[in-house]
Amino acid sequence: MSQHPPGALAALRELCTPAGPPTPLFAHARRPFLRRLPYLLAWLFLIILLPTSTMVLGKDYGMHPDVALVVALGQTVPLLVAVRRPLLAWAVAFVADVVGAVVLLAGPLPMDRPWPWPPMEIIGMLVLLLALALRERRRTLVAAWLLTAVAGAVFQSIAPERARGTWIVLVVIGGLFLLVGAALRERGDARRALAEQETISEAERAHRTLLEERARIARELHDVVAHHMSVITVQADSAPYRIDGLPDAAREEFGAIAAAARESLTEMRRLLGVLRSAETDGERAPQPELGRLPQLVEATVRAGVPVELTMTMPATDAALPPAVDLSAYRIVQEALANVVRHAPGAATRVSVSADPDGAGLMVLVVNAAPLQADVPPLETGGTGHGLVGMRERVRLLGGTLDTGPLPDGGFRVAARLPFTTEEEPSSA
Template sequence: MTPSSPQSPLWPTARAQARLVLRALRTPSHPATPLLGDSPRRWLRYLPYLVVTAAVAALLPVTVNVLTTAYGLQADAAWPLAVAQTAPLLMAPTRPLQAWWLVFTADVIGAASLTGADTLGSPWPWPPPVVIGYLILMAFLGLRESRPALIGVWLTTGIAGFAFELLRSELSDGVWMLLFILSGVVLVATGALRERGDAQRKLAAQESISEAERAQRTLLEERTRIARELHDVVAHHMSVITVQADSAPYRIPGLPEQAREEFGTIAASARESLTEMRRLLSVLRSADTGGELAPQPGITRVQQLVEATVRAGVPAELSLSVDPAQVPQAVDLSAYRIVQEALANVVRHAPGAVTRVSVVSDGTDLTVVVVNGPAESRAEPLEAAGTGHGLVGMRERVRLTGGTLDTGPLPDGGFRVAARLPLTAPGTAEETA
């Protein structure tokens, strides 16, 4: 069994590839949109039309002149043939495959009409203007069509040229081989340029999708972290409620039996809530977060953050004017995390920048402000461009407490992070009053 027999494993593959090429030659791989039509520069959008217009204006009279003088064709036959061989180039910017079918058919008809003429000393079957126009069309084809279509065009060009060569008894001038080689070179070059552009566009789109996915993952991770931290905050209060409810009958003498039962119900409900919360937390807490059982940090540890930032080479100052006892634990933890992330951003993006941290309270709101000037260190930043993922966590924490967050660059090149965190949960201020 030979490799080319119908029973060979290569035969189904060859037939499938042939069907793919024929389908690509029949169906354009893109809609009839202009080449470079989405370019932001106007001259680039008009460039393909200027090229084909100049090519038709130059090739049409030259083709007529060559057909009449070099090949002895009558003018009444040369003009229609020249128009058929050159005018379809005007379709190349939008419909290059359809233009190729028209030009190729006209070129074959022209070569057939010159078969019986005295073409000794003149290139045959493709006159020089035909070769030039054909190569221009190949460039447009390579920039728009798929690889199977380009292979089909190239093979069809070579088969047609070789078929005409078999009809000629004189010594070949090799023009058919020249067009076959040059058209292949042009198709490969322009096709590679198109595929490179497609790959760059897909890569840019994939990077945009990846960036969105990273931002979403950062948001989910921060929410999970907040949920774990809130567990510690809420669990403390629920434990206090449980202890107070259980110890009430012993601390308050003469408590009625009905009140004892009520306190027992409160304690049981608090314990049940703690159990349900821990069960939910087990889903959020990963296996490697056992160290998070330590007490959560707060405003009292902001001084340590500033000192660590100074040791990292960033001159930082702290203004702390707040009584930690008057700050709810959720706000206390959120303020600490906001300062922590803001200082980490300064170290990453603005090494050496003078930074001022302010945490003050007016009795109603806790205001956290972190302002840094332009980077003064000669060292390169650890990150040249930020992703903004750190700000995602800040916004989530501020939203959790019902506050507001204001971030943005300063006119002198620095950056400002300002958060306002209400000390009383929304909807409870009136109740407390």
């Protein structure tokens, strides 16, 4: 039985503890007017109720003017506090209302005047109950409503000849105000929680997209690196047969190089097995290259997008580094897919050319505004990662990427892919 008092005290302490920090009501509203509205209403009710309550309590109810002023201050000033601390404001006003009812009970009361709650007190208490409902938990609202009902019932039982049933009006209308205010508060909390969750989900989605695109690029570059490692293995294995008079030490060195290359290929295949998933089995096909751009452009034209292709490059693409060749193709592919999805029917120009200094490759994809803004997308496929994949490919090669809308409503994708990275000297 010794556990009951601490539990009761804890429950009482929880009821008396505000639900959150003393932020103003409607502080999360987007419009400035709504954020200032609680202050305006609080001052409006204070200006109206303070002089009215003082005059009515003094003249109509026969209360001493000084006492009437003190009671009216206790009932109305908390309206200003209710903007930030509605629970404290309601508690102070409730005590002032009870004190006012007791003072009126001690003296003569005109029989035609409502008691224990005069009309001004009912209006002020309803405003405070609404503010309380917009901030506090349900159990706190139930406790405030019960205290209001119990206080009215007690006064009714003490002096039934004086009671006019006004306490029932306060209990009924106050309960409605609490229900409406609680519903509005819970709806606002749900909307804010949903907005926060959407923000978190969007950040997680962007991070997951970035990781997926990096894994996809790593899978594609595996073929490029594996090709070079295979060449090293073949050259190291065949060197003793191609070079006459090779010393034994050199033969052993070539054998070690070949063994290390084969071991590296094995480890890379294991790494690729980790990067692949059940959904990426289709990516085991040979990787595309710039030589297949005409077929890509032809497929895009069949999808309803007029494309003009310009390639001012050497006749053969063999001199291009494989990573640059693959990345350039993927950038053009993703840019054309975006045009099909977001600007159907827009005239598009694709240009692939070498730098004037021959140190890199320039890729430019420019499309005009869509012919009709309400035309539905012609294609819903693609990687779905768009500019993220372009940015990652360019960053991997140490190049630059410039994307953005054009004044006429079109879009521009410009990438420069250097043939050598900063970590790879061009003289190597």
